[in-house]
Amino acid sequence: MTFEELKPKVTDILHHDNTLRDEKLLQLCHLLKDNIDYYDWVGFYFRNGDKEELLLGPYAGEPTDHTVIPFGKGICGQVAVSNENFVVPDVTAQDNYIACSITVKSEVVVPLFVDGKNIGQIDIDSNVLDAFSELDERFLEFVNEQVAKLF
Template structure:
């Protein structure tokens, strides 16, 4: 399966010593977007210090106006509060959804934990209805576990 073949590539990117953490995160975003056809926007949001808001980190895809997201607002804001993965098969069916683009049909957000604390998340938008499976969740949990080692 494609997701399994990307795991060693994720580790290779994260083990590069000559680039910054943000450059590594950007390369992870590009790797996922360029290799998984239904990953149309891939990015990271991180908690803004002690504030209950998320700040946009490295991403690949269409530009977004959502550079700051309050906890509880939208899918990302809900994950910041719940500490749980959130898979949205159809964003049109979500009441608390922050629309990024009319082309986005579904979304998956997986929290990033460092020493048990939710410090951020990986956020993926798709132009396809209901493309995300448990395999995507497990893969993205793996990605975040590897990324956590950078903090």
């Protein structure tokens, strides 16, 4: 399924009034993982109140031990500090990478802003080397713009 075909499905999931936010986010993670063949793990991390750490939110994919990530640590922790997208074509080339699985080859993390404040991020792992393009970034920015409306 193309990104353009997925956009209305993303919007539809997030606008169900009788569904809790975390359930919407979980459905969204599954939608992306199940419909984009190189998205092998899809999840959200959110800032833990005033603490400089991220907590794992809803996700689809293999379980991870990385439920708390300090700011600055790993790709997710770096995005929490930089407030910028981070595309990693080859995770083995990153010094500050936290391995979730030996099968992961590339990663993209896009920050989630609410009222101009970085409250979290969407994190995608792929078992394919150099899987992500600018099109993925633009699509995930769209996803996060829609998710931000839930906060």
